[in-house]
Amino acid sequence: MSLRWDTSEHIVLGRFVVKWLFITAVLGAAVGSAVAFFLWLLHQATVIRWQLPWLVYFLPLAGIAIVVVYAKWGKNSAGGNNLVMEQIHEPGGGIPKRMSPLVLFATVATHLFGGSAGREGTAVQMGGSIAQALGDLFKLNKPDTRIFLTCGIAAGFGAVFGTPLTGAIFALEVLTLGRMRYEALIPCLMASMFGDLACSMWGIHHTHYSIIAxxxxxxxxxxxxxxxxxxxxxxxxxxxxxxxxxxxxxxxxxxxxxxxxxxxxxxxxxxxxxxxxxxxxxxxxxxxxxxxxxxxxxxxxxxxxxxxxxxxxxxxxxxxxxxxxxxxxxxxxxxxxxxxxxxxxxxxxxxxxxxxxxxxxxxxxxxxxxxxxxxxxxxxxxxxxxxxxxxxxxxxxxxxxxxxxxxxxxxxxxxxxxxxxxxx
Amino acid sequence: MSLRWDTSEHIVLGRFVVKWLFITAVLGAAVGSAVAFFLWLLHQATVIRWQLPWLVYFLPLAGIAIVVVYAKWGKNSAGGNNLVMEQIHEPGGGIPKRMSPLVLFATVATHLFGGSAGREGTAVQMGGSIAQALGDLFKLNKPDTRIFLTCGIAAGFGAVFGTPLTGAIFALEVLTLGRMRYEALIPCLMASMFGDLACSMWGIHHTHYSIIAxxxxxxxxxxxxxxxxxxxxxxxxxxxxxxxxxxxxxxxxxxxxxxxxxxxxxxxxxxxxxxxxxxxxxxxxxxxxxxxxxxxxxxxxxxxxxxxxxxxxxxxxxxxxxxxxxxxxxxxxxxxxxxxxxxxxxxxxxxxxxxxxxxxxxxxxxxxxxxxxxxxxxxxxxxxxxxxxxxxxxxxxxxxxxxxxxxxxxxxxxxxxxxxxxxx
CATH class of the missing domain: 1.10.3080.10 (Clc chloride channel)
Incomplete structure (x- = not known):
């Protein structure tokens, strides 16, 4: 018996890396930039609300605008994070492109007028929606689309908090309670790092919590x-x-x-x-x-x-x-x-x-x-x-x-x- | 619809933690102590070999002794780490108690006479064997035995390198390529931490690699x-x-x-x-x-x-x-x-x-x-x-x-x- 040294196996692995390196770089650049824009807008919205305290009285109007826009033009965007996760579990109708701008402006409006909310959902939905659009563009097959959508979550999450490894693991771990599968490990890590890199290249700084110093x-x-x-x-x-x-x-x-x-x-x-x-x-x-x-x-x-x-x-x-x-x-x-x-x-x-x-x-x-x-x-x-x-x-x-x-x-x-x- | 607040669910969770806290503490104390003894012996063997360089000429004899003892009295101990993993995948004949002393002395002999080998296999096998013995003592059922054997790996690995979280994750991750299941998450973390604690209470210090300072x-x-x-x-x-x-x-x-x-x-x-x-x-x-x-x-x-x-x-x-x-x-x-x-x-x-x-x-x-x-x-x-x-x-x-x-x-x-x- 001779030593198994399967070159073809490693060529497959190498091609896998090169392919995902390319498409996750594009995805990371797009998602990281979108997240950077979102974080900048969010910061502006927060500062403006501090300066103009009466804005909160328009919160009901902002809310009506948000739900009406989603109902009339949102298609299934209101599904939000759950829609992204569903499309990974069971690829079907896909994630609409309009989810990105909708969730971006709806979130900024929520914050501008004083709703209590966060930002990772927005980043994850932009990530998923951009991944869907790019995946269609790259003509990815079904298994690859599932990995790519997971990458979208990773890139969005990694960029929005400046925590790339957390973004990658979060994307893998959140899909199923009590189990983690590794197929998307490397693509998610690359997407998340590219997303974080792109976001910080736009000059975004994340809050540093001076803790447990x-x-x-x-x-x-x-x-x-x-x-x-x-x-x-x-x-x-x-x-x-x-x-x-x-x-x-x-x-x-x-x-x-x-x-x-x-x-x-x-x-x-x-x-x-x-x-x-x-x-x-x-x-x-x-x-x-x-x-x-x-x-x-x-x-x-x-x-x-x-x-x-x-x-x-x-x-x-x-x-x-x-x-x-x-x-x-x-x-x-x-x-x-x-x-x-x-x-x-x-x-x-x-x-x-x-x-x-x-x-x-x-x-x-x-x-x-x-x-x-x-x-x-x-x-x-x-x-x-x-x-x-x-x-x-x-x-x-x-x-x-x-x-x-x-x-x-x-x-x-x-x-x-x-x-x-x-x-x- | 009223808010779901299922007290019975949390009582089950609480009992789960208390039960595993108790049995992993016993396991961790036993495995950590065994690993401490092993690491001490291993250190002595290494120092003695340095002082008596002619010991290496007895390497063949030591090897014969090891394989003969395993063949005659080892039962299926020679299965080693693979046997421990098999018993977690498909509980069957169990891990023999004698695996612990056998692998301990065989490893020390290997090192005393100059074989090139490591120590985590020994720790993992002692952990698995001790977990099997304690699990039988505690009359654990089949699913719990699987978790407990995984805890044995975690305790052994965590103790031998002084890296408790790594021990816990290693035990979960090593069983299956490309997937990690979470049922044993908390028990493994507790076992690994107790194992590390027990080992360090015996005065064992781990090599500090001055790196990336x-x-x-x-x-x-x-x-x-x-x-x-x-x-x-x-x-x-x-x-x-x-x-x-x-x-x-x-x-x-x-x-x-x-x-x-x-x-x-x-x-x-x-x-x-x-x-x-x-x-x-x-x-x-x-x-x-x-x-x-x-x-x-x-x-x-x-x-x-x-x-x-x-x-x-x-x-x-x-x-x-x-x-x-x-x-x-x-x-x-x-x-x-x-x-x-x-x-x-x-x-x-x-x-x-x-x-x-x-x-x-x-x-x-x-x-x-x-x-x-x-x-x-x-x-x-x-x-x-x-x-x-x-x-x-x-x-x-x-x-x-x-x-x-x-x-x-x-x-x-x-x-x-x-x-x-x-x-x-």
């Missing part, structure tokens, strides 16, 4: 991974998982309620707006409107402030969760992930003194943990912890994301996520 | 992830993948040749010893014997020296690969992973000047890349990069491990690894 805790007990802290982190992560569960179920429940009790579809965003603005008025703060990374004057509840333990209350996480669920279920557009970061970071910060752990560590753990629970992507979120906060607390990141994943139960924000196997 | 490259071009360096890393990783392929295929081929042309089983280690010692004599160095992390006098080819670019030649990687393949295929015991680290680190260091990249970066990338290729575990190896070398070069780690995984083709050192889907 090596300098801050290096000589501290937290830097050493101890059983006691690990146990505390695991316990706290049960709360993160339950928060993810609550967010997912509340969003689905409100969507059902709106559909059932408000048959006239364009009335839904009016009610949603009234609730969002009314609750904000009663709370006496606008901190829970918009993207929530920063606040207008730098004080108050925001993701950045959660890491310092400033400006947040014990219930900040709940109000953001509630306002986002209302905003998205009543017809506004945007993502769920940045609000989940907000919910997690403020919940973590609120729990910090209870658990006797540093507030920045707990905010960081909540940030990735609630996201892991609500989307059922424990590995992607663990890696996001490393990409955003460094390697020092990796064991805690993994405990957080794995436990939050478990305790979000068989729930999740993406209804098109397949369930491969029960969590336990 | 933040201080060294922080202001350097390497610290910024650039397309040029990414492309170079991807190209270099093709070589890492091919080295993994070569190692796997050479080991399988030599095993077949020994079985076919040397029917008397105890003659095989005599021939293997003669080849290992003869090649070492011709090369004029004993650097490729034993575990290879360090050398007797600190100079020459070793993993540690590869990171400095000292003492290695352009072909160091090949000689280690060859001697390890001969050692293991002729009947000696030990793991493949540390030799794969050696092959990768020396190959990376040898390629560094060709690619114009720092030698420590390339050694680190080869270290994880060849391992990823030979075992088809790209995610575990990416995370190992973070656990050993920090987060700074994470994008390069992922490129390396994913490309090496791809270019090792449909090959791998574990014949019981199932193939779920083609790599492309």
């Amino acid at each position: 090596a300098a801050l805790h290096l000589d501290d007990a937290v830097a050493k991974i101890t059983p006691l802290i690990s146990g505390k982190v695991a316990l706290a992560s049960i709360f993160f998982g339950l928060a993810g569960y609550l967010f997912a179920e509340l969003t689905h429940t409100l969507s059902h309620l709106f559909t059932k009790y408000v048959p006239t579809y364009w009335v839904r965003p009016i009610i949603g707006s009234a609730l969002v603005l009314g609750i904000s008025y009663l709370l006496g703060t606008r901190d829970y409107l918009g993207i929530g990374v920063l606040t207008a004057d730098g004080t108050g509840a925001s993701i950045v402030n959660a890491f310092k333990g400033d400006g947040i209350t014990a219930w900040s996480w709940f109000w953001k969760l509630l306002l986002t669920a209302i905003t998205l279920s009543s017809g506004f557009k945007g993502g769920e992930v940045t609000p989940l970061f907000f919910v997690g970071a403020t919940l973590g910060a609120a729990l910090a003194s209870l658990f006797g752990l540093p507030v920045d560590l707990m905010a960081g753990l909540g940030f990735i943990g609630v996201f892991a629970g609500a989307t059922n992507t424990p590995l992607a979120c663990t890696i996001m912890g490393v990409e955003l906060f460094g390697a020092q607390c990796l064991p805690y990141f993994s405990i957080t994301c794995f436990f939050a994943y478990l305790f979000s139960g068989h729930s999740g924000i993406y209804l098109s996520q397949k369930m491969e196997s029960a969590k336990c | 933040a201080a060294l490259h922080l202001d350097d071009a390497v610290a910024k992830i650039t397309p040029l360096i990414s492309g170079k890393v991807a190209l270099a990783s093709i070589f890492f993948g091919l080295a993994g392929y070569l190692f796997a295929e050479l080991t399988h081929t030599l095993s077949h040749l020994f079985t076919k042309y040397v029917p008397t089983y105890w003659v095989r280690p005599i021939i293997g010893s003669a080849l290992v010692l003869g090649i070492s004599y011709l090369l004029g160095t004993r650097d490729y014997l034993g575990i290879g992390v360090l050398t007797a006098d600190g100079t020459g080819a070793s993993i540690v020296n590869a990171f400095k670019g000292d003492g290695i030649t352009a072909w160091s990687w090949f000689w280690k690969l060859l001697l390890t393949a001969i050692t293991l295929s002729s009947g000696f015991k030990g793991g493949e992973v540390t030799p794969l680290f050696f092959v990768g680190a020396t190959l990376g260091a040898a390629l560094a000047s060709l690619f114009g990249l720092p030698v420590d970066l390339m050694a680190g990338l080869g270290f994880i890349g060849v391992f990823a290729g030979a075992t088809n575990t790209p995610l575990a190896c990416t995370i190992m990069g973070v656990e050993l070398f920090g987060a700074q070069c994470l994008p390069y780690f992922s490129i390396t491990c994913f490309f090496a995984y791809l270019f090792s083709g449909h090959s791998g050192i574990y014949l019981s690894q199932k193939m779920e889907s083609a790599k492309c």
Whole structure:
């Protein structure tokens, strides 16, 4: 028997890489640029809303405009992230090209007028829609189209948060609960890196969360991974998982309620707006409107402030969760992930003194943990912890994301996520 | 419709965690302690061999003793890692308890007398065998036994290298090429962390590879992830993948040749010893014997020296690969992973000047890349990069491990690894 050295196998592998290198570079450039434009617009919208506070009174009108445009010209774009995932599971009608501009402007309008929403959904939908268009252009066959759509998710996600490896793993992990398949591994990594590269070449900078700073805790007990802290982190992560569960179920429940009790579809965003603005008025703060990374004057509840333990209350996480669920279920557009970061970071910060752990560590753990629970992507979120906060607390990141994943139960924000196997 | 809040679901999840917390703590304590004892013995054996160089002339006798003991009293222990994986795929006869002491002493004997081998196989087999024994004691049912055996792999791997998250992901990823299932996620993480904790409580310290030091490259071009360096890393990783392929295929081929042309089983280690010692004599160095992390006098080819670019030649990687393949295929015991680290680190260091990249970066990338290729575990190896070398070069780690995984083709050192889907 002679040594197996199958050159033809490696030629196939080489051609595979060259082919995907080319098409994911095109995809990454397109998606990364679209995301850069989106992030720039989003920033402008946020700043303008801060400068012109009366804009929020037009939130109902913006909502009506969004749902009417989607109903009249959206085709099936309203399917959103779920449509992208469905087309990967069961390629059918495809993702309409118009999804990209629609979700872009609808999200920016949502933010301009004070809806509480995120941005990853927008990036993922632009990624999916651009991938569909390019895939048709390149005449990809069905299996390749599925991989390419997955690449679209990876490129969008990687670019919007500046976390390429997280984007790639997220795209693979989000499709099916409890399983990850590797066919799209290399294409997704390339797409995500190209997307991130293109986005940063447009001069986009991502918020840096100064957290778990090596300098801050290096000589501290937290830097050493101890059983006691690990146990505390695991316990706290049960709360993160339950928060993810609550967010997912509340969003689905409100969507059902709106559909059932408000048959006239364009009335839904009016009610949603009234609730969002009314609750904000009663709370006496606008901190829970918009993207929530920063606040207008730098004080108050925001993701950045959660890491310092400033400006947040014990219930900040709940109000953001509630306002986002209302905003998205009543017809506004945007993502769920940045609000989940907000919910997690403020919940973590609120729990910090209870658990006797540093507030920045707990905010960081909540940030990735609630996201892991609500989307059922424990590995992607663990890696996001490393990409955003460094390697020092990796064991805690993994405990957080794995436990939050478990305790979000068989729930999740993406209804098109397949369930491969029960969590336990 | 009211909000779904299924308390019974969360009670089930809570009981799941408490149950696995308890049994993985027992498993982790047992496996971590066994691994600590093994690592201590291995260190003693290595030091004694350095002090008594004539011990290598007894390598043939040690080999005969090993294969005879396995043949007469080993039951099916000779199945090794593959037996552990088979019992997870298709629980059947189980893993014999005697596998633990057998593989422990056979590996130590292999190292004491100068065979070229590693240690993760030993740790994994001890983990699997101890998990089987404890699982029988706890009267686990079939599905739980499968998870528990996977936990045994995780605990053994996590403890032997001091990389708990890598251990958990490795255990999940290694079973099936191209797919990862999540049922065992939390149990494996707990087992791996308990195993690592127990091992370090016995005072075991793991070799620290001073590599990609933040201080060294922080202001350097390497610290910024650039397309040029990414492309170079991807190209270099093709070589890492091919080295993994070569190692796997050479080991399988030599095993077949020994079985076919040397029917008397105890003659095989005599021939293997003669080849290992003869090649070492011709090369004029004993650097490729034993575990290879360090050398007797600190100079020459070793993993540690590869990171400095000292003492290695352009072909160091090949000689280690060859001697390890001969050692293991002729009947000696030990793991493949540390030799794969050696092959990768020396190959990376040898390629560094060709690619114009720092030698420590390339050694680190080869270290994880060849391992990823030979075992088809790209995610575990990416995370190992973070656990050993920090987060700074994470994008390069992922490129390396994913490309090496791809270019090792449909090959791998574990014949019981199932193939779920083609790599492309």
